[in-house]
Amino acid sequence: MVTTFNPHPTTVREACRARLEGGVPYAGGTDFMVRHAKAVQTGQCPPLIFLEGVREFSGISVLESGLRIGALTTMAELSVDTAIPRLLATACNCVGSPALRNVATIGGNVCTASPAGDSLPALYVLGAKVEICSPEGSRTVPISEFVLGPGRTVLESDELVSAIILPDSGINMFYHRKVSPRVANAITKVSLAVGASVEDQKVEEIRIAYGSVGPTIIRCPEIEAACAGLLLSDLEAAVPALSSMVETAIAPIDDHRSSALYRRSIAANLLAECLETFASSYQRITHD
Numbered sequence: 001m002v003t004t005f006n007p008h009p010t011t012v013r014e015a016c017r018a019r020l021e022g023g024v025p026y027a028g029g030t031d032f033m034v035r036h037a038k039a040v041q042t043g044q045c046p047p048l049i050f051l052e053g054v055r056e057f058s059g060i061s062v063l064e065s066g067l068r069i070g071a072l073t074t075m076a077e078l079s080v081d082t083a084i085p086r087l088l089a090t091a092c093n094c095v096g097s098p099a100l101r102n103v104a105t106i107g108g109n110v111c112t113a114s115p116a117g118d119s120l121p122a123l124y125v126l127g128a129k130v131e132i133c134s135p136e137g138s139r140t141v142p143i144s145e146f147v148l149g150p151g152r153t154v155l156e157s158d159e160l161v162s163a164i165i166l167p168d169s170g171i172n173m174f175y176h177r178k179v180s181p182r183v184a185n186a187i188t189k190v191s192l193a194v195g196a197s198v199e200d201q202k203v204e205e206i207r208i209a210y211g212s213v214g215p216t217i218i219r220c221p222e223i224e225a226a227c228a229g230l231l232l233s234d235l236e237a238a239v240p241a242l243s244s245m246v247e248t249a250i251a252p253i254d255d256h257r258s259s260a261l262y263r264r265s266i267a268a269n270l271l272a273e274c275l276e277t278f279a280s281s282y283q284r285i286t287h288d
C-alpha cells in the first residue's frame with residue numbers, strides 16, 4: 001500500500017496534513033508515552049507526527065508588545081530564560097523532575113489540558129493566547145477559551161498548537177505555589193498563581209488562578225475585584241475576608257490524589273499566604 005503519511009514534517013503545512021491523516025502529535029512524549037504505554041507495547045500505537053523538525057514551533061522571540069514562545073520550548077528552557085516572566089518560569093520549574101523538564105514542552109502541557117497542568121495557572125494570569133496553525137493559516141485563542149475541560153481543547157482535526165503568545169501584562173508582583181505529595185515527579189493537589197500590578201503601594205489589578213480545584217483552571221473574579229484598589233498595607237487585615245471567599249470560587253473533587261476538603265482548606269491558606277507575602281513586601285519597602 002502506498003502511503004503519503006509523513007511522520008517527520010518540516011513545515012507547518014506538512015505537519016497539519018499528517019494530523020488530518022490521523023497522525024497524533026508527539027512533542028516531548030512525556031504525557032503521550034504514559035497514556036499510550038499499552039498501545040506502544042502491543043504495537044497498536046497510532047501513527048505519530050514528530051514535531052521537532054518544524055522550525056515555526058521552536059524558539060522564543062520578542063514581539064512589539066510581548067513574547068512568542070514556540071510550542072516545542074521545553075520546561076527547562078522556560079525556567080532559565082530571562083525573557084520569560086518569573087511567574088511562568090517558576091511554574092515551569094515545578095514540572096516533574098529535571099530530566100522530565102528537559103523534554104516536556106509547553107505545547108504538550110497546554111494540549112494535555114489537565115487542571116493539574118503546572119504551566120496553566122501562570123498562563124491564565126499572564127493572559128496568554130494560544131497560536132493555532134492549520135493548512136489555511138493561523139488563529140489565536142485566549143488560553144481560557146482554548147481549554148474546554150480535562151483533556152479537551154478547541155483544536156480541530158487539522159490543527160496544531162504552534163506557539164504561546166504572552167502579551168505584556170504589567171504584572172510587577174507575583175506568587176506561585178504548588179502543593180503536591182513530594183517535591184519532584186508528583187502531580188499537583190492544589191496550585192495557585194497570582195500576578196498583581198502594584199503602583200504607589202496600591203493594587204491596581206490582581207489576577208488569581210487556581211489549578212487542580214475544578215475541571216479547568218479557575219480564576220476568581222470576585223476576589224480579584226475585592227482586592228483591586230487596596231493598599232498593600234491594607235491587605236493583611238483583609239486576609240480573613242478574602243480567603244473565606246475562596247470556598248465558593250473553587251469546585252474541587254475527591255480523587256485518588258486528595259480530598260475536596262483538603263483542597264478547599266489548602267486553597268484558602270495559599271491565598272492567605274500570597275496576600276500576607278504581598279503585604280509584607282510593603283512593610284519591607286517602608287521600613288528600609
Ligand SMILES: Cc1cc2nc3c(=O)[nH]c(=O)nc-3n(C[C@H](O)[C@H](O)[C@H](O)COP(=O)(O)OP(=O)(O)OC[C@H]3O[C@@H](n4cnc5c(N)ncnc54)[C@H](O)[C@@H]3O)c2cc1C
Pocket residue numbers: 024025026027028029030031032033034051071094095096097100103104105106107108109110111112116117118119159160161162185186187188
Ligand atoms: C513522571 C511524570 C511526571 C510529570 N509531572 C508533571 C508535573 O509535575 N506537572 C505537569 O504539569 N505535568 C507533569 N507531567 C505531565 C507531562 O510531562 C507534561 O504535561 C508535559 O508538559 C507534556 O509535554 P510533552 O511535550 O511531553 O507532551 P507530549 O507527551 O508529546 O504530548 C501531550 C499531548 O499533547 C499533544 N500535543 C503535543 N504537542 C502538541 C502541539 N504542538 N499541537 C497539538 N497537540 C500537541 C499530544 O498529541 C498529546 O496528546 C508528568 C509526566 C510524567 C511522566
